[in-house]
Amino acid sequence: EAGVAQSPRYKIIEKRQSVAFWCNPISGHATLYWYQQILGQGPKLLIQFQNNGVVDDSQLPKDRFSAERLKGVDSTLKIQPAKLEDSAVYLCASSHGTLASTDTQYFGPGTRLTVL
Amino acid sequence: QQQVKQSPQSLIVQKGGISIINCAYENTAFDYFPWYQQFPGKGPALLIAIRPDVSEKKEGRFTISFNKSAKQFSLHIMDSQPGDSATYFCAGGGSARQLTFGSGTQLTVLP
Numbered sequence: 001e002a003g004v005a006q007s008p009r010y011k012i013i014e015k016r017q018s019v020a021f022w023c024n025p026i027s028g029h030a031t032l033y034w035y036q037q038i039l040g041q042g043p044k045l046l047i048q049f050q051n052n053g054v055v056d057d058s059q060l061p062k063d064r065f066s067a068e069r070l071k072g073v074d075s076t077l078k079i080q081p082a083k084l085e086d087s088a089v090y091l092c093a094s095s096h097g098t099l100a101s102t103d104t105q106y107f108g109p110g111t112r113l114t115v116l
Numbered sequence: 117q118q119q120v121k122q123s124p125q126s127l128i129v130q131k132g133g134i135s136i137i138n139c140a141y142e143n144t145a146f147d148y149f150p151w152y153q154q155f156p157g158k159g160p161a162l163l164i165a166i167r168p169d170v171s172e173k174k175e176g177r178f179t180i181s182f183n184k185s186a187k188q189f190s191l192h193i194m195d196s197q198p199g200d201s202a203t204y205f206c207a208g209g210g211s212a213r214q215l216t217f218g219s220g221t222q223l224t225v226l227p
Contacts, residue, residue: 004159031213042122042205042217043160056214091159101148101209102167107159 002026004108006092012114018080021111023092025073030097031055032069033105034077037089049075050097082115089113120208122218130226135193137221139206142187146208150215151180151191154203163204164191196225 005024013019025032030051035043046065048055052072060067064083069075079086089110095103121140129135141149147168152160166173166180166189173180179192193200203222207215 033214040220042120042207042219043215044217045214048212048214056212093159095213099211099213101211101213102165103213104150104162104165105215107152107161109157109159 004092004094004106006090006108006111008111009109010112010114012116013082014116015084016081018078019082019113020076020078021090021092021113023075023077023108025075025092025094026106028096029094029106030072031095031103032075033093033095034067034075035091035093035107037091037110039088043091046077079113082113084115087113087115120206120216120218122206122221124221125219126222126224128224128226129196131196131198133196133225135191135196135200135223135225137191137204137206137223138188139190139218140186140188141208141216143208143210143216144187145210146216147211148209149180149182149189150207150209151178152205152207152217154205154220160205193223196223198225198227201225 032049034046037043047057049069067077091110093105093107150165151163153163154160177194182189206218209215
């Protein structure tokens with residue numbers, strides 16, 4: 001079973017520029033998550049999709065961050081404009097989408113963003 | 117988002133020793149407590165998980181101990197190996213299937 005794919009793996013931009021990250025979840029997984037992992041911290045949930053609908057985006061800074069999952073498969077996360085404090089690893093995870101809290105989340109390798 | 121507090125921040129053990137990482141949670145709605153292992157440049161991967169209806173779960177060298185009344189749980193790694201050197205995250209999850217992660221413990225196992 002192929003894992004969660006993310007691209008690019010690394011991105012360096014200057015503040016106020018825009019950037020987009022792409023995620024391809026495990027085939028058949030209905031639920032997709034985007035996390036932000038700042039150096040030295042645990043992952044923090046940004047947004048959760050169930051198929052192509054948003055379940056929770058309460059922690060997404062909507063003035064600059066946006067995410068979509070148009071066909072219920074791939075997803076993109078965009079930051080516009082970027083700030084210095086957005087430097088982090090952006091992790092995508094997917095799960096089968098069962099209603100159980102034990103629905104295992106599988107993580108991709110992440111995209112390391114550096115904002116200069 | 118209610119916190120999950122994790123300690124220690126870093127841990128160094130000798131090969132063959134026992135590694136112990138502790139977590140405490142606040143949200144009593146959590147009903148799923150996984151531990152994730154993360155190697156440099158990789159995403160976190162599920163290591164072992166427990167539900168609050170049991171006090172202990174063991175898988176090979178890895179054991180979770182759970183104390184519901186104290187709202188604490190811990191990961192024990194027996195016979196620690198250099199290949200176990202990684203960052204470990206505890207988390208709490210609930211019906212929304214969202215995970216709240218601890219801040220991580222960087223484990224180094226010396227050969």
